[in-house]
Amino acid sequence: MGRRKLVVGNWKMNGLKAQLGEVEDIGALAARHPAVEVGLCLPATLIAPAQGVKGAAFIGAQDCHMHGSGAHTGCLSAAMLAEAGAGWTIVGHSERRQDQGETDADVAAKALAAKAAGLKVILCVGESLDVRDAGHAESVVSAQLLASLPEGAAADWLAIAYEPIWAIGTGRIPTMEAVEAMHRALRAALATKIGAEADGMRILYGGSMNGDNAAELLAIGDVDGGLVGGASLTAAKFAPVIAAAC
Numbered sequence: 001m002g003r004r005k006l007v008v009g010n011w012k013m014n015g016l017k018a019q020l021g022e023v024e025d026i027g028a029l030a031a032r033h034p035a036v037e038v039g040l041c042l043p044a045t046l047i048a049p050a051q052g053v054k055g056a057a058f059i060g061a062q063d064c065h066m067h068g069s070g071a072h073t074g075c076l077s078a079a080m081l082a083e084a085g086a087g088w089t090i091v092g093h094s095e096r097r098q099d100q101g102e103t104d105a106d107v108a109a110k111a112l113a114a115k116a117a118g119l120k121v122i123l124c125v126g127e128s129l130d131v132r133d134a135g136h137a138e139s140v141v142s143a144q145l146l147a148s149l150p151e152g153a154a155a156d157w158l159a160i161a162y163e164p165i166w167a168i169g170t171g172r173i174p175t176m177e178a179v180e181a182m183h184r185a186l187r188a189a190l191a192t193k194i195g196a197e198a199d200g201m202r203i204l205y206g207g208s209m210n211g212d213n214a215a216e217l218l219a220i221g222d223v224d225g226g227l228v229g230g231a232s233l234t235a236a237k238f239a240p241v242i243a244a245a246c
């Protein structure tokens with residue numbers, strides 16, 4: 001076991017250079033909590049400017065293209081993001097699966113492209129409210145994870161984020177029992193494909209995690225960190241989430 005907690009802010013389409021002070025303050029928070037690996041997945045435009053202020057936090061991207069170069073107007077390759085200073089990238093966030101129609105195969109290809117460029121990867125999965133209400137969440141999300149999992153998945157470059165779609169930005173979260181059951185199911189699903197490597201792979205929870213609920217969520221055995229949206233946009237809001245991971 002011995003999985004180091006990983007707490008990552010996803011700023012989504014938020015943040016201008018005026019917010020670099022928050023990045024600096026979060027970098028300083030990361031330095032004060034060395035037991036936790038702290039990062040910020042910023043808009044691509046802030047990745048390079050953040051390098052001078054990131055402190056002990058890593059800077060990541062929110063997506064990358066599955067190809068290394070070519071005629072893909074408006075897209076960014078993993079190598080471009082790495083050159084700008086990203087050390088990680090998210091792939092397969094539900095907002096991209098929905099808004100850009102990304103498939104499980106696309107997500108797996110993006111993860112491999114990121115790895116080839118030297119990026120570590122957070123691969124997101126999660127169920128809709130309909131699936132949750134129908135009682136199929138664990139089987140559906142486990143299947144989504146296995147279909148999105150890249151070849152050679154290993155704990156030293158890949159983490160999973162379980163994000164129930166209905167919990168993102170809504171202030172609603174599953175019961176602690178439901179989170180525990182899902183994370184246990186996902187680790188078991190991973191083990192069917194990567195064997196003992198699954199024990200070391202970090203599985204984050206995401207969806208309305210904040211300073212009020214982080215301690216309880218992060219105390220669950222198979223919850224190895226958080227992928228945090230709204231509560232990562234300022235150091236003041238993010239600080240209690242990071243502290244809860246210690």
Ligand SMILES: O=C[C@H](O)COP(=O)(O)O
Binds near residue numbers: 163169170208227230
């Ligand atoms: O990637 C982060 C998640 O989508 C969670 O967002 P949220 O914390 O604003 O609910």
